[in-house]
Amino acid sequence: CSSPKVVRVPAPLIEMSSPYQAHKDWQLQVDGFKYSDSEGLYFAKGEDTIYFGVPSGNITKALTQPQGRWTDQVVWQKKLNEPVVSGPTLYDDLLIIGTSKAHVMALSQKDGHIVWQTPVSSEVLSRAIVVEGQAYVRTVDGKLYSVNATSGKINWVVEHQLPNLSLRGIAPVTYDEGTLYVGWESGKVEALDAATGERRWQVQVIIPKGRTDLERMVDIQAALIMKGGRLFVLGYQGKLVALNPENGNLYWAKDISGFRDFLIDQQALYIVDEDDIVYAIDYVNGTQLWKQDRFKYRQLADPVFYGTNQILLADDLGYIHWIDKIDGTAVARVEVGSEYGTSDRIVRVNVAGKRIYVQDNDGFNTAYTIQPSDWYEFNHPEDPLGIIEQKDTP
Amino acid sequence: ADFKIQKIEVEGNKRISFETIRSYLPVDIGDELTPSKVQEGIEKLYKTGFFRDVAFFEQGDGVLVIRVLERPSIADITIEGNELIKTEDMNMALDSLGVKKGRIFNDTQMDRIILDLRRRYQNQGYYAAEVDIEVTELPRNRVGLLIKVEEGKPASIGRITLVGNQTYEDDRLKSAMLLSESAMIGDSDKYAKPKLQSDIETLRSYYMDRGFAEFKVISSQVSLSLDKTQVFLTINMKEGPQYTISTIKFTGETIITQDELRGLLRIREGEYFSRSKIVATVNAIRDRLSEEGYAFAEIEPITNLDKDNRLVSLDFRIEPKSRVYVRRIRIEGNTRTKDYVIRRELRQFESAPYSLKAVRRSNTRLNRLGYFKTAKIDTDRISKDQVDLVVKVEEQSTGSFNAGVGYSQVDGVSFTLGVTERNVIGSGYRANINGTYSASTKSADVGVTNPYFTVDGVSLGGGLYYREIDAAELDVSSYTTNNYGIRFNLGYPTSEWSSLNYGLKFDDQTLQCVDDFLYCKNYTAEYGKHFNSVRYTMGWSHDTKNAFYFPTDGQSTSVSGELVIPTNSDVSFYKLFFNETFYQPLSDIFTLRLKGDLAYGDGYNGSKGIPFYENFYAGGIGTVRGYEPNSLGPRYDEATDGSDDPTGGRIRIISNAEVIFPMPFIEDSGNLRLSLFADAGNVFTDWNEVKLPEFRSSVGLGVSWITPVGPLSFSFAKALNYTDTDKTQVFQFNLGVAM
């Protein structure tokens, strides 16, 4: 019988002499309200601006380039009287967010005033996906709404039967040529006509096993990805599957279970599983290209591409790692957390060009750029991140 | 041909007896052993769970041999790492799964146990808990089970999100809920499914009691943080409009008048709709109908909502059903008290209309007898219109008994015997036999009373007493009185709650003074030493207390007087007593008790005041705690009277206020009570001396314990406005005076 799981001890740091350091361009702590990785909050990136929401209800528009003084980094801030739990998503000149008091709202990107506000049935926990003027959002009580992105009028709503217990947080829908693909908490994937909400097909991708609510959790927490005529679905306590988007039939399945969003490029799918082991899977036939388990139990955030051939992984202990897309080997690492203060848990990370935006557990939003460390000045090792040659102006 | 069984033998059974195995066989000696019977036998023996392997063999001349391989039995079960669920609860859970010391071990149960224990933890919000069982082989085909539990931390609550509450703020609603986002003490921030259910119910009644007739909790979601340490709760509700009551009417067969029904209303027109007030009204009407004999009446509150102007009209539809009659009344649990001693207290009769008021009154009377630890009356429905009543009592000791042999230098060897019994061998009689015998004191007191001399509760009793004391034993003052005599008492109820009682006593008394107690000497010089008298007493009492020991409600008032008619002297005096005790429940554990007590005596036709030996005293348990017993009030003057003992007084005024509550932290505190009290009082020789500053007072903690040997009370008191001449005493105890 199963021996009790030993407490999940994070893997030690990999021995490497990484020639970089993270330079803090700017840092904003909105109102000390804690982020948590269980909400649908997100960075929304304009050309040279970035928007982020905070559970306290505060929406901020900031410039991406570091300004002289910290205060003029902020373009405007707007405090709503409801906690913001998802978004923002940019559309036209609007910002679409979801609140925990069951409202979908659109604010103006110029000054943040409320353009429209639509009541729905419960907390709007998934980030809005806007396609052809329709914003698709999902609420915590198992409903999917299609809302007109300019007027806020509800177009249609479908409902789904939820299990007793699921993971906090809901994956946004995936759109492709008139069809919406939804990964429900019940382990089912459903294809709907984007205009009318009618069901095209529905498949039970992950079968709940065991008898306790905990064992029967089968959330599809990661956003589905559509590529090359295949629909990729990652299930919690379940599998990674490739489905035929026409009818939901299975192309291949892989025994990987995870709840983090995953990435795809021309060659492969890149997945962080339940225990923070990183896999690269050939998306055509599902064979495993490589596996990187040196970050086991470090509670990685959602992975992001960095540059042309690296993947950036931010962990729970304040480190950012880079691994090579081809073979998964760790190429670089910087420490962001410790010297700046108490931020111990990176909740979300996003990359735009060479700048890295980090949201941590203490409510800080920080922008970093990677620079050669003073150590680099002396021994000139290679530069895997390829930042030093271009030497763009700091 | 099939095999005819002559003899059955069993091989390999070390622990399971031949007898047990034979009892499961579908065949017996003399039967045909067909293959289907063999199959059935094997199946049956396997189903017992005792055996790992079973085989049937046919040996020559009709011998059926059954070879078995026994499964091991469980020698011992140890559990490690369990804090939340205590070991006995664990064992009970294992028992229910058939896993107990001595039982047969079978490994298929192990997974079921792990699953069951894990589910018990998850139900308490310990989502990360893990359970594992290690089985170790032991000699003589036995096994030891080691159940290892790793509880982990309970999932604390990350956030509670209330959706749809416009009228009331999140904080106001959350404060009424059991679950909370952060808790300093206690575990209200630990998630458990039952708590969520009760919180949803709390929200519903919060709204439904404030006019939101259509309030609905649409759905609630429970979700776990990705690292399974935090739980997020979302409760989606729809308030609906706030309704006020427009009209209230009563329809159906109302039995009682409309006005009386309106009197029972707990909700009025114009008020906000309130579910709890409506439920309270329904219960009030049901009780009232029950009092009319309609024990199974159904009252349905019909609400029809006028959504536009937010008004709701209430219609209490009354269906009395048939009038109910009591067929038989059964009494259970009276292992000592006779049936009629209980039955005579009941106000509900057999072959008579059921009356809730009578049943409740009977219940109170049984509790006030003091014979039972608990007494309750259940209703057992027999048919549409008949019920049986079942009176369930639990007996408790009704007597106090002390006997002892003592020795003191002053007094030499002393024997004491004291038996008071309020329910002599279950007959309902009250009796007491007390006696002490020592060098200085010889006393005896024998009395018996029958509370039900007549069927309607006229009580009659009497007794003899004799007391002879050598001087200076009591620390009251240096004189003694020796008395003997005979007494009778008669009483009868004048209403359900009040009764009158009369007493007659023929008393012979001699006064003995200690030689240097001049006051006493002068007194005897003037009035003589020997006083015979006839003492006539009469009293009225009104008592609505709801229990004998530790009542929590009701009050008792008693007014009584004693007239002493001298036969061989002209010392004629009377005494008046007034006592009022009032109980008020403050909450379901705290009870307020207020007591006032006045005693007053004076002479008549010519004689002044009352003899000094008849004075009242105060101080100690029962009067003013915190002062030495009988030490309050004026004292004799050493010079003129030859002693400085307290004189007592012919006026005594005592008052006390107490908050009584059960002993915390112990489950069965049925016979134990604590109290915080404030006493005040004193004795006076004349009315003009009665002034507030003269009153002595104290505050303190009292303990009252009903022991099998009788009520025992302790008190720790701090005397307040005492003067230096007062003798205070912090700790006092007493056997016999219950709180």
Added chain:
Amino acid sequence: CSFFTPYKATITQGTVINQDALDTLQPGLVMAQVKDILGPPLGQDPYNPFHWEYVFYTTDPTFHPDAVRHMYVNFDREGFLTDWKILQREPHPGD
């Protein structure tokens, strides 16, 4: 009752039958129907199941003063109500 007279607890016996119950009685009713109207047959003759006597008395004058005090009903062999007689309508004096 005056201050000094001894109190006797109320004693009530029998079934409460009022006028409108009487009005609904009619011959030919089955036993079950009679039971519904008049109440349980507490005074059924142990040795003649077709003869039911109903009584009502109480020491509390305010309790159903209008109830029938004593009546009986008879049934035929098949259990149909044949006749009934009210022997005592008002309370006995000093009941």
Added chain:
Amino acid sequence: CSLVEKDESEWTVKDFYEHAKDAYNSEQWESAIEYYEKLKAYYPYGKYAEQSYLELAYSYYRYDEPESAQRELEEFIRLYPKHSALPYAYYLRALSADSINKSWFDSWLTDPASRDMDSTQEAYNAYLELLSRFPTSKYSAKARERLIVLRNRMARHEYQVAEYYFKRKAYLASANRAKFIVETYPRSMVNIYALQLMRDAYQKLGMTQNAEDAQAVIDLNLARIEAQEKEDEN
């Protein structure tokens, strides 16, 4: 038994049984109970366990813990449905139930009929079960005897209550209690008194026909009793 006292956990089933049996024979019920309970715990099945159920139950019975005795016997009956000693088990179970309501005042001062009828009913049912399962066992005679005593006790209880209600002038209650005796315990000793009480109650109620019918039955009974007595004389 074994000279040097081995540690109890080392004892064989025989050691336990011997210790228990010694205590049992010398009527030290407390230590007998202790050893039998230990024997059952360590060696729950097999010959000795079977035997110790019965002797343990008897020890509890003599140690005046009837409820524990009943529990052990019910376990024995469940475990060994065809055991040869079953009649004894049922009989001892009945005896235990019978002893719950016993009190040593009973012979001269008090009457068990005036106390808790629950345990009497339980004992009655236990004896009945013994007779229905083993009509010819060696305990059946004693069981039949006790049945009569208990039936009379229950009838007497009903009669006492009927008398009480008659005294309280609750005549309908009294009549129905008496009727209950006549219907349920026709052969009990109080039957004739019950009949007379019922008649008196019906007379008080003015139910003349009921009273007359009752009188007729009384006359019948009295006639039969006289005939009986004449017969006994010759």
